[in-house]
Amino acid sequence: MSGILNPEDGSFWADEVFFMNNATIVMLFGILTLSVFARIGVMALAPRILRKIVQSDSIQAKTIRDSDKALGTAAGAGVALFLINTLIDMMGDVNTGIELPDLAIRIIPNVLQFIFAISLVVWAFRLVSIVQDVVGLLDNDDELDGTERTLISAIESILRFAIVFIGSVFIADALGFNLTSLVAGLGISGLALALAAKDTISNLFGATTVLLDRPFKIGDWVIIDSVEGEVTEISLRTTLIRTAADTIVTVPNANLVNTPVENFGKRRWRRWQTALHLELNSDPAKVADFCAQVLESIHESPVTVKPESSWCQVSTLTATSLDISVNLYWDVAGGAPERKAKEELVLSIMQTAKDNGLTFFDPRMVQTSQ
Structure with a gap:
């Protein structure tokens, strides 16, 4: 060597x-x-x-x-x-x-x-x-x-x-x-770089705010300014939102600091209100039984929450119909379970009305009689 x-x-x-x-x-x-x-x-x-x-x-x-x-x-x-x-x-x-x-x-x-x-x-x-x-x-x-x-x-x-x-x-x-x-x-040249990168720095602070405050997370359905959709990605610079039209909207994280965020994913329950219109000549006793049975169906639903705040009651009497107000709260995880629960309740209401011999108000019948 x-x-x-x-x-x-x-x-x-x-x-x-x-x-x-x-x-x-x-x-x-x-x-x-x-x-x-x-x-x-x-x-x-x-x-x-x-x-x-x-x-x-x-x-x-x-x-x-x-x-x-x-x-x-x-x-x-x-x-x-x-x-x-x-x-x-x-x-x-x-x-x-x-x-x-x-x-x-x-x-x-x-x-x-x-x-x-x-x-x-x-x-x-x-x-x-x-x-x-x-x-x-x-x-x-x-x-x-x-x-x-x-x-x-x-x-x-x-x-x-x-x-x-x-x-x-x-x-x-x-x-x-x-x-x-x-x-x-x-x-x-630090000052010049800082001025040039101010948007990037703002986006980084925005991302930090999202991670610390957690106004939303991936998978939540949100409304940010005029953008509504599902959060699909949160990066250091931007947040990606997929809209109902299946388009992707890129939101700079800097905008999230001072923009109100409406997060549907943080809802503790989902409220549904509707009005039922019965014929004016409906039997009051049958209407009372109908309301009680509908309310019972609401209480028996496994997704119903806040039963004490739910109701099915006659609300008003108009010149053409007897109106019944329905209010309830559901604990469902997304749109599909909510639509399923709504479908089941509507079909149950229709069957209950049929069992009690009640018919819903039809505006076409009024026009025909005139």
């Missing part, structure tokens, strides 16, 4: 090819070989190690199997970068005969650092998707609710922003930018 590190003049190791002696070429080839073995080794060993640590197949797939090339490339580039820097440091020793052209000394470490940074950024971006799997593992009911999906969306957005920011710093350093001068320049 000493012959390679300190080759004698006229020896094989001292012969020069492409501005480098054979000793340097052999060491570079050795570094390349070690980096390739490091890449292959990481791609082969990482899944086995991870299987002993994490039992989730989905996390294993996303962290290793779906990104093994990026992880292996980062490992290989990291090993090569470390060895190249070590080799360059050894060149300062007068007892070594290692020779690298100045151009290679400037370019090779930067190229390796660039590959290392890009590979890590790619791998880290793919890791972001495991947030949902981790939250799923911690969830007891094996079903992600709106709050958990909101948290996942926010964490993923923050992680992507952090990855891009940190990765940009490493990539800029690899490309030869002077980070000290860059930071100083940012300090000088």
Whole structure:
């Protein structure tokens, strides 16, 4: 080994090819070989190690199997970068005969650092998707609710922003930018950047407000300003709302700070009021029985809440009909269950009226008689 590190003049190791002696070429080839073995080794060993640590197949797939090339490339580039820097440091020793052209000394470490940074950024971006799997593992009911999906969306957005920011710093350093001068320049132009990014900062504060105050979560049906629909995604900059027409409306989070939000998803119950119009010549006793039976049907419904505030009573007598007011409250989770409960009650009311020999007022009969 000493012959390679300190080759004698006229020896094989001292012969020069492409501005480098054979000793340097052999060491570079050795570094390349070690980096390739490091890449292959990481791609082969990482899944086995991870299987002993994490039992989730989905996390294993996303962290290793779906990104093994990026992880292996980062490992290989990291090993090569470390060895190249070590080799360059050894060149300062007068007892070594290692020779690298100045151009290679400037370019090779930067190229390796660039590959290392890009590979890590790619791998880290793919890791972001495991947030949902981790939250799923911690969830007891094996079903992600709106709050958990909101948290996942926010964490993923923050992680992507952090990855891009940190990765940009490493990539800029690899490309030869002077980070000290860059930071100083940012300090000088900080005011201009702050003014230019005021909307982005406002959106970040808006996202923080949504996460802390929780005026709504993913899956809620909301009205924000003139936009009505279901919240499908909450990111750092915007909130996406899918309308009843199946269109997507993008709402900047900055608008959420000072805009009233009507959230139908936070309703404790759903109120339904209607009026029934019976014929004027209806038997009062049968009408009373009819009202009592309808109210009993309301109370017996499994989705009825606040029974003490529900009623079915004669409200007024008009020139053409006897009007009955109906008021009730349902505990239903969405529009479909509400429509189902309403259908069942309406059919029950129709059957009750038929059983009591009552008929509903028909305006067409009045027009015919006239």
